[in-house]
Amino acid sequence: EFLENGVPTMGFYGPFAPAVQIYSCRGSVYWCGKAFLGLLLPEDSEYWSAVENNGPWESDLLPGKVYHKFQPATNLLITDYPNSGASEMRSWCHETVAADWQKYRSSENYNKLAYNTEFPWMADGDNGEVSMNYATKNRDNRWEVLRLYTFRSFDDDVYRRDAVLETDTTVRYQLADISLPDGILRIDKVSTGSPTQVRLGNYSLPQLDGDIKAMTRTLDKGYTASIIDNGDYQLATVALEGWKNGVKVQRPKGLHPVSSICAVPVTEADVSDSDIFVTLHLWKKSDSAFTDKELRPVKSVKISKDRKQVTVKLADGRTKTINFN
Structure with missing residues (x-):
């Protein structure tokens, strides 16, 4: 085609x-x-x-690790994942639809939480279909994705941004991304002036030679991993905290550049005041199933009583503390 x-x-x-x-x-x-x-x-x-080679991917970038290159002039973060050979970019968009006369600077071309070389980005749908971004049910009863970000910091391998909803600035997001060897750990706080619904999408997989498989895996401590597999890649979503409505696999049509049908795991919750969400978005090739160890890179999550601090202990021994307003 x-x-x-x-x-x-x-x-x-x-x-x-x-x-x-x-x-x-x-x-x-x-x-x-x-x-x-x-x-x-x-x-x-x-x-x-010259003999074809993979440059630094062959010996400098080691499996089981994550490598960052932060550009302070633009606050752009480039992350390399040797386990999968993927590179990822995180930046920030701050463009309203109302003032975007070019009609693309506020769109999915720029407003996603991250862009990955292995997963071509999926467009947003009118019914809340969303990948690698948050969507909020706004006052007009429509799903609205984040696009008004403010960069905060990149420190201790944690990339911080804040965001507000364009049509309702009382809906505030405080976002923290932590890259892991096989994916992303998200620790986010959502505050709202009135009850609403929020969704968070993982990356999306196109349908290739056969149907995209969807399955669940029960882990220890009552956690569940929602996994999709298109025969090339697998995506796993583990809702660690806050997602009271669980994980659903959406199967949109006409939104993915690779195929007319795709699948995306989406977490969903109702928010009436403020909530903290801790989410794992993981990926690997389809040649072998996720192991329990790969699905449990987080050992424990502790949220303070005032909900202003989240302390996460990782399976590799590191501890990450995220402070919120």
């Missing part, structure tokens, strides 16, 4: 309208011609004779 009527489409896997931006035009697709610039190199160039 790369070509339509002999012309490359605006999308790597066929047309994908959510990623098309205001400056895109029928000529934009011919940027793909840059792939052939290497043919201008002379025959004796080292480019043609």
Whole structure:
């Protein structure tokens, strides 16, 4: 589906309208011609004779670890995961839909919590379908995703952002991302001036050769892992704290760039004042099942009585303390 009527489409896997931006035009697709610039190199160039290699991924980036590169000028965090070979970017978006005359700076192109090289991003749906972002049921009874972020800090391997809902600034999020060898640990506080519902999506998997499998695994201490598998990758979601409505697997249509059908695990809860949510988003290739050890990188979670502090003990011996207002 790369070509339509002999012309490359605006999308790597066929047309994908959510990623098309205001400056895109029928000529934009011919940027793909840059792939052939290497043919201008002379025959004796080292480019043609060098042995293919994976650079630092072969020996510098070690399995079982996570590597960060933080850009202080832009507050952009780039994370490398040797276990999967994935790289991830976290930044911040602060653009309202109301003032976004270009109609893409406030969109999924920029407003997700993270972007991962292994998981092409899914567009948001009108019925609360959401991946790698929070969605809140606003006063108009519509699902509204986060897009108004304020960067706070990157310290002790914890990336902190705050966010408010565009249509209701009494809905506040205090967000903390901790990268683990096989995924993300999220420790977030949500406060609201009136009762509402919130959702948090994991990454999304496209449907490939067969149906996407969904299963649950019971872990110790009463925890449950919700797992989806498309034959290429597996995603696991473990709701450690706060998600009273549990985890549901959504199967949206027409929102993923790779296939017309996809699946995304989504946690959901009702919030009436303020709540703390602790969530694991994990991933691995489909060649072997998640082990109990892989699904339990967190040893314990302790929330203070005033709900202003969360202390997490990780299975690798580290302790992370997150302070909230």
